[in-house]
Amino acid sequence: xxxxxxxxxxxxxxxxxxxxxxxxxxxxxxxxxxxxxxxxxxxxxxxxxxxxxxxxxxxxxxxxxxxxxxxxxxxxxxxxxxxxxxxxxxxxxxxxxxxxxxxxxxxxxxxxxxxxxxxxxxxxxxxxxxxxxxx
Numbered sequence: 277x278x279x280x281x282x283x284x285x286x287x288x289x290x291x292x293x294x295x296x297x298x299x300x301x302x303x304x305x306x307x308x309x310x311x312x313x314x315x316x317x318x319x320x321x322x323x324x325x326x327x328x329x330x331x332x333x334x335x336x337x338x339x340x341x342x343x344x345x346x347x348x349x350x351x352x353x354x355x356x357x358x359x360x361x362x363x364x365x366x367x368x369x370x371x372x373x374x375x376x377x378x379x380x381x382x383x384x385x386x387x388x389x390x391x392x393x394x395x396x397x398x399x400x401x402x403x404x405x406x407x408x409x410x411x
Contacts, residue, residue, distance in 0.1 A: 282359050286355050289318065290355050291406045294403035304319065307341070321359065324359055330350055363395050366384075
């Protein structure tokens with residue numbers, strides 16, 4: 277499993293904002309330049325993160341983006357799922373309607389446990405942790 281490039285860029289952007297002054301919006305151009313994110317791609321990411329309630333945006337001369345809530349309240353899972361959707365290692369884990377082996381599958385518990393561990397790790401990792409590392 278690999279997260280998309282878009283989710284990776286979203287994580288970089290949120291990390292950058294977690295390390296910035298929470299009271300002052302940051303220009304998206306600054307984030308794009310500092311984190312090597314294509315500006316047009318960042319605009320789409322910012323829109324998705326804003327809809328998910330993770331970012332606040334403002335227009336104008338002093339506009340930009342900032343976190344919609346404290347960094348410690350935003351998990352890595354929140355960001356990845358806002359961009360890529362729910363974590364799903366295999367179709368069988370979430371009901372398995374497309375799996376012909378669902379009733380007799382020795383691997384389903386393994387996939388389920390692996391997905392559960394990944395989701396738990398991502399959900400307990402918040403962006404305040406990253407801002408402390410970089411400081």
